[in-house]
Amino acid sequence: MNLFKDAGHLFRFAGLFVLAFLAFLVVRHYVVPKSFGQYGHYRGAAIGEIAAHPVHFAGHEACEACHVDVVDVKKTGKHAHVNCEACHGAQAQHASADDPSTVKVVLPDTAVLCARCHTASAAKPKGFPQVVPDDHSQGLPCETCHKPHNPGMDTGGAK
Amino acid sequence: MKISRRQMLILLPAAAVAWESVLAGTPEASPNYAMTDHWWSMLIDIPKCIGCGNCVRACQTENDVPDGNFRTWVERYHVSDENMTNPQVISPDGGKEGFPVAKEDEGKYFFVPKLCNHCADSPCTQVCPVGATFISPDGVVLVDQTYCLGCAYCVQACPYGCRYIHPVKKVADKCTLCYHRITKGLTTACCEACPTGARQLADLKNPKDPIHEFMKTHAVQVLKPQMATGAKVFYNDLDGSVR
Numbered sequence: 499m500n501l502f503k504d505a506g507h508l509f510r511f512a513g514l515f516v517l518a519f520l521a522f523l524v525v526r527h528y529v530v531p532k533s534f535g536q537y538g539h540y541r542g543a544a545i546g547e548i549a550a551h552p553v554h555f556a557g558h559e560a561c562e563a564c565h566v567d568v569v570d571v572k573k574t575g576k577h578a579h580v581n582c583e584a585c586h587g588a589q590a591q592h593a594s595a596d597d598p599s600t601v602k603v604v605l606p607d608t609a610v611l612c613a614r615c616h617t618a619s620a621a622k623p624k625g626f627p628q629v630v631p632d633d634h635s636q637g638l639p640c641e642t643c644h645k646p647h648n649p650g651m652d653t654g655g656a657k
Numbered sequence: 658m659k660i661s662r663r664q665m666l667i668l669l670p671a672a673a674v675a676w677e678s679v680l681a682g683t684p685e686a687s688p689n690y691a692m693t694d695h696w697w698s699m700l701i702d703i704p705k706c707i708g709c710g711n712c713v714r715a716c717q718t719e720n721d722v723p724d725g726n727f728r729t730w731v732e733r734y735h736v737s738d739e740n741m742t743n744p745q746v747i748s749p750d751g752g753k754e755g756f757p758v759a760k761e762d763e764g765k766y767f768f769v770p771k772l773c774n775h776c777a778d779s780p781c782t783q784v785c786p787v788g789a790t791f792i793s794p795d796g797v798v799l800v801d802q803t804y805c806l807g808c809a810y811c812v813q814a815c816p817y818g819c820r821y822i823h824p825v826k827k828v829a830d831k832c833t834l835c836y837h838r839i840t841k842g843l844t845t846a847c848c849e850a851c852p853t854g855a856r857q858l859a860d861l862k863n864p865k866d867p868i869h870e871f872m873k874t875h876a877v878q879v880l881k882p883q884m885a886t887g888a889k890v891f892y893n894d895l896d897g898s899v900r
Contacts (some may be wrong), residue, residue: 540791544801545692551837554719555849563869584711584852613756615709615852621766622707623761626853632757 538554556593564598568647575648576627585611587647612640661898687865690840695795696862697775698889699845700871703896705855706768708733710765711818713753715850719835726821727751728832729772729847736898737764744898769892769899770856772847773798773819773832781811781820790829796861796889797836802828816884834858 522535561582562569572578583589585606592601618628629635635642643651660668708731716722716729731752735745749756752768759766775798782790782798788806792798800811805828812820812829823830835845842859843849859868871877871893878895879888892899 518861525710534788537794538791539788541788541801541804544791544799544804545793545836548799548833548836549690551720551833553838553841553843554844555715555838555846557838557843557849579854580852581849583715584850588715588846599785614711615707617755617758619708619756619758619762621735621768623704625716626707 501627553590554588556588556590558582560589560593572644572647577647577649588627608640608646610645661687661809664826670844674880690842692794694862695860697796697839698859698861698868698887698891699772699775699834699848699858700857700868700877700891700893701770702855702857702893703767703769704894705796705853706731706767706770707853707855709852710752710755711852712770712847712856713751715846716832717753719846720833721786721837723824726824728819728822728830729770731756732769732771733766734898735759735762735764735766735770736896742898744896755838758801769895771817771819771880772848772890773815774817774886774888774890775832775834777889778888779884780814780816780884784810788823790867793836797834797839798831799833799836800829800831802826802830805829816886817882817888835889859891 531541531543531575533544534540537545558581565582568582572580578647586603587606589603592598592603595601613631616628616631618630622628679817691740693846710731712729713727713731718729720728722728729751730748732746732748733752733756736822737745742788747756756768775792775796777792777796779792779798785791786808787806790798790800802823807822807827807829807853809822809829812822820829820831822828833842836848838845839858845856848856848858857868860866861868868891872891875893877891879891880895880899881888
């Protein structure tokens with residue numbers, strides 16, 4: 499008995515199948531990105547691309563490199579642990595410029611800035627210093643009495 | 658090929674400059690950063706949060722988050738004495754401009770900053786049909802936006818509501834734990850801008866990270882622990898009413 503008698507149609511079909519599989523391999527080679535599967539079921543190069551996004555907040559160490567005078571004032575007061583950019587906003591453009599003085603920094607408006615944290619509310623933690631701004635200063639700007647970098651009342655000429 | 662002495666002298670420095678640029682190659686984003694040395698997480702100290710919204714604004718600036726979407730946001734809980742299990746939760750514009758003043762009232766108030774929990778067994782990465790979202794070797798859940806189809810399966814899968822479809826790019830977007838910053842040795846934008854230190858970036862693989870001592874000495878929780886997501890945003894003093 500010949501096993502392969504009348505089996506031509508099966509071989510033709512198998513041939514087609516192999517061709518299709520080869521075509522699939524070729525297409526896959528060109529379609530799947532090179533770094534896919536480098537670390538797992540994703541494009542490994544994506545990690546580097548995300549890591550290369552631009553930075554906007556310079557980080558307090560960048561500020562401390564130049565503004566030593568302010569840092570010295572700040573570290574003795576109650577705002578010692580408040581980072582510079584918490585109030586001054588993102589300053590990477592200023593910090594990374596060849597000449598930082600060319601990137602002008604707009605100083606924050608203390609009327610808005612101070613109130614954001616220190617307006618009294620029953621929702622805030624009890625130990626946090628809070629005032630009702632209108633009762634507390636009758637509309638005077640905060641820096642009349644409190645210097646933002648060292649907000650205690652007895653800081654003399656500190657800035 | 659014959660090269661005269663004059664030609665040779667001209668060619669040599671040119672070749673040296675060309676070779677220099679070949680050696681330099683494409684500049685790497687963070688040359689001294691080894692992914693396998695880190696396992697990133699965040700610690701949130703609820704008693705320190707004053708609901709100022711600095712983190713939300715900083716995140717928006719740092720990551721160009723479109724208005725109306727949030728990679729991080731702050732919720733204010735009000736738990737009344739009569740109904741301890743059904744707190745009133747508000748988050749006006751994600752807490753970006755702070756919260757309305759709460760008059761002296763019964764019950765208790767507290768703020769809960771939220772962000773992607775960077776789960777170690779993340780539901781969102783498991784449902785992605787194309788491998789566009791993944792957990793990086795240093796434990797950060799990221800989205801490959803060039804690969805994402807925008808099908809939003811992951812948006813539905815996240816039990817914490819931390820993902821959204823970017824209204825312009827039409828792909829999934831989320832907190833990257835400021836991956837572009839932490840790989841350069843900086844902290845995240847939200848931690849940098851937090852005035853009270855309520856948010857702290859932590860590296861669980863670094864034995865010197867203060868988070869280890871903190872976890873030993875404080876009652877630290879994650880959100881929805883019953884879902885076994887392996888969430889890595891740890892909350893100190895988390896109230897039982899928080900969902």
